[in-house]
Amino acid sequence: MSCATQRVLRTVTDLSGPAGTLPMSSYNNSARFNEARRVAIFGGTHGNEMSGVTLVNLWVKNSAEIQRKRVETKPFITNPKAVEKCTRYVDTDLNRAFSPENLSAPEGDDLPYEVQRAQEINRIFGPKGSPEAYDVIFDLHNTTSNMGCTLILESSKDHFNLQMMNYIKKAIAPASCLVLLNEHPLLKYSTSRSIAKHPVGLEVGPQPQGVLRSNIFEAMRVILKHALDFIELFNEGMEFPPCTVEVFWVSERIDYPRDANGNIIAMVHPNLQDCDWEPLNPGDPMFQTFDGKTIHYQGPGTVYPTFINEAAYYEKQQAFVITRRETLVASAIRKA
Amino acid sequence: MEHISFPPLSRVAICGGTHGNEMSGVYMVREMQQKQKADQVGSVSITTVLSNPRAVDACRRYIDKDLNRCFTDDLLSAPVTDSTPYELRRAQELNAQLGPKGSQEAVDVVCDLHNTTANMGLCFIFYSLDWITMHIYKYIKSKITSAPVRAIQLDIPMSEAYSLESVGKHGCAIEVGPQPGGVVRADIFNLVKEAVDLTIEWLQGFNSGSTFEGGEVEVYNMVKSVDYPRDPTTNEITAAIHPELQDNDFKLLHPGDPMFLKFSGEAVKHEGEELYPFFVNECAYYEKKIACHLGKKFNITIPSVSVKKD
Numbered sequence: 001m002s003c004a005t006q007r008v009l010r011t012v013t014d015l016s017g018p019a020g021t022l023p024m025s026s027y028n029n030s031a032r033f034n035e036a037r038r039v040a041i042f043g044g045t046h047g048n049e050m051s052g053v054t055l056v057n058l059w060v061k062n063s064a065e066i067q068r069k070r071v072e073t074k075p076f077i078t079n080p081k082a083v084e085k086c087t088r089y090v091d092t093d094l095n096r097a098f099s100p101e102n103l104s105a106p107e108g109d110d111l112p113y114e115v116q117r118a119q120e121i122n123r124i125f126g127p128k129g130s131p132e133a134y135d136v137i138f139d140l141h142n143t144t145s146n147m148g149c150t151l152i153l154e155s156s157k158d159h160f161n162l163q164m165m166n167y168i169k170k171a172i173a174p175a176s177c178l179v180l181l182n183e184h185p186l187l188k189y190s191t192s193r194s195i196a197k198h199p200v201g202l203e204v205g206p207q208p209q210g211v212l213r214s215n216i217f218e219a220m221r222v223i224l225k226h227a228l229d230f231i232e233l234f235n236e237g238m239e240f241p242p243c244t245v246e247v248f249w250v251s252e253r254i255d256y257p258r259d260a261n262g263n264i265i266a267m268v269h270p271n272l273q274d275c276d277w278e279p280l281n282p283g284d285p286m287f288q289t290f291d292g293k294t295i296h297y298q299g300p301g302t303v304y305p306t307f308i309n310e311a312a313y314y315e316k317q318q319a320f321v322i323t324r325r326e327t328l329v330a331s332a333i334r335k336a
Numbered sequence: 337m338e339h340i341s342f343p344p345l346s347r348v349a350i351c352g353g354t355h356g357n358e359m360s361g362v363y364m365v366r367e368m369q370q371k372q373k374a375d376q377v378g379s380v381s382i383t384t385v386l387s388n389p390r391a392v393d394a395c396r397r398y399i400d401k402d403l404n405r406c407f408t409d410d411l412l413s414a415p416v417t418d419s420t421p422y423e424l425r426r427a428q429e430l431n432a433q434l435g436p437k438g439s440q441e442a443v444d445v446v447c448d449l450h451n452t453t454a455n456m457g458l459c460f461i462f463y464s465l466d467w468i469t470m471h472i473y474k475y476i477k478s479k480i481t482s483a484p485v486r487a488i489q490l491d492i493p494m495s496e497a498y499s500l501e502s503v504g505k506h507g508c509a510i511e512v513g514p515q516p517g518g519v520v521r522a523d524i525f526n527l528v529k530e531a532v533d534l535t536i537e538w539l540q541g542f543n544s545g546s547t548f549e550g551g552e553v554e555v556y557n558m559v560k561s562v563d564y565p566r567d568p569t570t571n572e573i574t575a576a577i578h579p580e581l582q583d584n585d586f587k588l589l590h591p592g593d594p595m596f597l598k599f600s601g602e603a604v605k606h607e608g609e610e611l612y613p614f615f616v617n618e619c620a621y622y623e624k625k626i627a628c629h630l631g632k633k634f635n636i637t638i639p640s641v642s643v644k645k646d
Contacts, residue, residue: 057572058599086622087396144516208453208516210619214576214597263366267522288522290367290529311518314395 030332031159035235036135036198039073040125041066041224043140045095045192046312047082048209051220052140052202066224068232078121078139078192081113086210088312089114095139098190103128118192126195137196138227140220143205144311145320146274149177149219152201153247154194156183161198162330163240164230171226175219178277180306180323181247187321200227206274209311239334248277248304248323255317257287257295266295268309268319276306280322287319337550338639340467344543345444345506345643349383349434350532352449354404354500355620356391357517360528361449367529379543380536383443387430387500390422395518397620398423404448407502409495412437427500435503438494445469446504447535449528452513453619454628455583457484458527461509463497465489468506470555470638471548475538476531483512483527486586487555488614488631514583517619542643550640556586556612556631563625565596565604574598577617577627585614589630596627 043056059066059075066073077083079094091112102115103122111119125134149172151165169177180203182188193199202223207216234240256264266287272280279302280286287295297303299322307313308320350368352361368384375382386392388403400421406412411424412431435442445468452459458480460473470487477485494502501507510531515524542548564573575596581589589595589606596604611630615621618628 054599144519206516208514208619209518210622211453211516211617212573212576213582213617214579215582217576217599264520267363267520267525270522270526273521273523288526290363290525291371292526309519309521311516314518 030239030334032336033160033234033333034135035070035335036160036231037071037235038134039071039136039138039228039231040134040196041073041075041138041140042078042192043075044077044079044083045139046088046093046141047079047084048086048088049140049142049207050210050212051142051204051207051217053077053083054212054217055140055221055224066228068228068235070235071228071231073228076125079114079117088209091115094118095141095191096189098122098128098192098194100190102190121192122195128195134196136198136200136231137193138200138202138224139191139193140224141201141203142207142209142216143203143307144208145276145306145308146206147178147203147276147306148205149175149223150201150203150205150306151177151179151223152203153179153181154183154188154191154199154201156181156247156249156328158198159330159333160234161200162245162328163243163333164198164200164227166243166245166330167230167240168223168226169245171229172222177223179245179247180250181326181328182250184250187250187253234333234335237335240332242332243330245328245330247326247328248306249326250321250323251303252322253318254286254305254320254322256314256319257289264314265289266293269294272305272320273309276308277304279303280305339547339550340639340641341644342468342542342641343644344379345468345539346379346543347381347383347443348445348447348536348539349385349443349504350447350449351385351387351500353389353392354387354448355397355402355450356388356393357395357397358449358451358515359518359520360451360512360515360525362386362392363520363525364449364528364532368532377536378540380539382536383434385430385434387448388423388426397517400424402620403427404450404499406498407431407437407500408498409437411498430500431503437503443504444506445472445535445539446501446507447532448499448501448507448509449532450509450511451515451517451524452511452615453516454585454614454616455514456511456585456614457486457513458531459511459614460485460487461490461511462487462507463490463492463494463502465636465638466506466508467638467641469508470553470636471542471641472508472535472538474551474553474638475548476534477553479534480527480530482523482530484586487553489555489557491557542641545643545645547640547642550638552635552637554633555636556614556633558629558631559611561626561629562595564622564627565598573622574600575604578603581613581616581628583616585616585628586612589613
C-alpha cells in the first residue's frame with residue numbers, strides 16, 4: 001500500500017461523495033492551499049497549435065467568458081513570433097526552454113528567441129519557485145495524436161491539481177478527459193507552465209498543425225470553463241473531499257526504428273495508429289516497415305501507449321510514450 | 337466506342353516532397369530510390385524525384401514560395417537572378433530534368449504525390465481531359481477498395497497550368513488524405529504505394545499492347561472557393577468549418593446546410609446552388625484564403641486506348 005493511500009485511510013470519511021460539498025462537515029487533514037488569485041491561460045506555446053492560439057486571441061479581445069469572482073485570469077500568447085509564422089518554434093522549442101540554466105542565463109540578444117521569451121515569461125508570471133509566481137497556469141496544446149482531451153500533470157503530489165482534474169473529469173462525464181502524469185526524472189521537461197505553483201497542461205487531439213477543428217476547439221473551451229469554475233468554488237471556500245484520480249504515468253519513450261543515417265525505416269503500425277490509451281500487449285503489432293513487414297512490441301507486460309505519431313516528436317526521437325495506469329489518491333482540500 | 341492510340345509511355349517520373357511536409361510522397365520516393373535495383377521496370381523507365389529537397393529537410397511546405405504554383409509558362413521562362421526565390425529556380429531545374437513542358441523531350445507521365453489534411457481519400461487531380469491520366473484513374477478506381485477514389489479536373493489551359501505534373505506529356509497529382517503535415521500514417525502510405533504500383537502496372541500493360549476499354553467515368557470540377565468568415569478590421573478568421581461539414585468532403589452541400597460555426601456560437605449556412613465540397617479545412621489553404629472548394633460532379637465518356645503499333 002502506498003504512503004498516500006495510508007495517509008488518506010486515516011482521515012477518509014466518504015470517498016464516493018460528489019466532487020465538492022458545502023463546508024458543513026469538515027475532513028480531518030484537509031490540505032490547505034492559498035486562494036488561487038492569479039491564473040494564466042497560455043496559448044501559442046507552439047505557434048501552429050491552433051485551438052490555444054484562437055482561444056487566447058478571443059479572450060484577449062473579450063475576456064467575459066473567463067472572468068470569475070475572486071480571481072484574475074490572464075490570457076497570454078507565449079510565442080508570438082512562432083504564431084505569426086504558424087510554426088512550432090522559431091529557434092528552439094519554448095516548451096522545453098524553462099530550465100534553471102536558461103532562466104538564470106545572462107540576458108542578451110544573442111540568446112535563442114525562445115530562451116529570451118522564457119526569461120520574459122518568467123519575469124511576468126514567476127519567478128519560478130518563488131512565492132510571487134502565478135498560482136495556476138493552463139497551457140493549451142494540440143496534438144496530431146488521437147488523445148482526445150488530456151490533462152497533463154507534472155507532480156503526483158499536487159493535491160490541488162488532482163482535485164481540479166477530478167472535478168473536470170466529473171463535470172464533462174460521460175465525455176472523457178484523461179490525465180497524463182509526467183514525473184519521470186529523465187523524460188520530464190521544463191515546460192512554460194512549470195513557472196506556476198500549479199501547472200496544468202491541456203492537450204487536445206487529433207488535430208493537424210496549422211488547422212483549426214471546431215470540435216477540438218469547443219472541447220478545449222469547455223474544459224477551461226470547468227477548470228475556472230473549480231477555482232472559483234475553491235476560492236469561495238468550498239471543501240473538496242478526498243478522491244481518487246486515475247492517471248497514466250509516463251514510463252518510457254519509444255523511438256521509430258532508424259537506419260545508420262538516422263532516417264526512420266518504419267511507421268507506426270495501422271493497428272497501433274489512433275489507439276492512444278488502449279492496452280498494448282507483448283506480441284502486438286507496433287511498427288510497419290515501408291515494404292510491409294510488421295515489428296511487434298516485445299516488452300515484458302501490457303502497457304498503455306499515448307502521443308502515438310505526434311508530428312513534432314519525430315525530431316525528438318519519439319514514436320509514442322509508454323504509460324502505466326495508476327490510481328492516485330488526493331487528500332481533501334480547502335482554502336487556507 | 338471511340339478508340340485512340342498513343343505512342344508507348346516508356347518514361348515516367350514519380351515525384352514526392354513537392355510540399356516538404358507531405359510525408360507519403362517523401363517516404364515513397366525514398367523507398368523507391370533505396371529498393372530499386374534498376375530504374376527500368378519492364379518497359380517503363382522510372383525516374384524518382386524529391387521535388388523540393390530544402391523544404392523536405394526543413395519539414396515545411398515550402399521555403400520561399402509554393403513550388404506547386406511555379407510551373408506556368410511565364411514563370412518557367414522568367415530570368416533567374418540572385419534574388420529569385422528558391423522554388424522558382426527549382427521549378428526551372430525540374431522543368432529541364434523532366435520537361436521541357438510542352439516539348440517532345442518531356443517525360444511521358446508525371447505522377448506527383450501529395451497529402452492533404454482534408455478527408456478526401458484518394459484523389460486524382462489533373463488539367464483538361466487527358467485520356468491517359470483518366471484511364472490510370474479508372475484502373476486504380478477499379479482495383480482499390482480500401483478508400484474512395486475520385487478525380488478532380490481543373491479546367492485551366494496548359495500555358496497557365498501551374499503545378500508540377502503539367503511538365504510531363506501526361507500528368508496527374510495523386511492527393512491522399514487525411515494526414516497531418518509532418519506525419520506519415522501507415523494506412524495512407526500503403527494506399528499511396530498501392531496507387532503508384534498500379535500506375536506502373538497500367539503503364540506496363542499499355543506498353544505491352546493491352547487495350548483498355550473506355551466508358552463513363554465520374555469527375556468533379558471546381559466551380560468556386562469559399563473563404564472563412566473574417567473580422568473586417570483584423571482579417572482574423574471568426575469561425576471554424578462547421579462540425580457537420582468537417583470531414584464530409586464530397587458529400588453534397590445543399591442551400592441552408594451549415595458551413596461554418598462562429599466562435600460566438602452562430603452557424604453560417606451555404607447559400608446558392610447544391611455543390612460538392614472538397615479540400616475542406618486543408619491546412620495550407622488558410623493563407624490562400626480558402627476554407628474549401630465547391631464543385632459539380634459530372635460523367636465523362638472516355639475512349640478505349642491502346643499503344644500505337646508501328
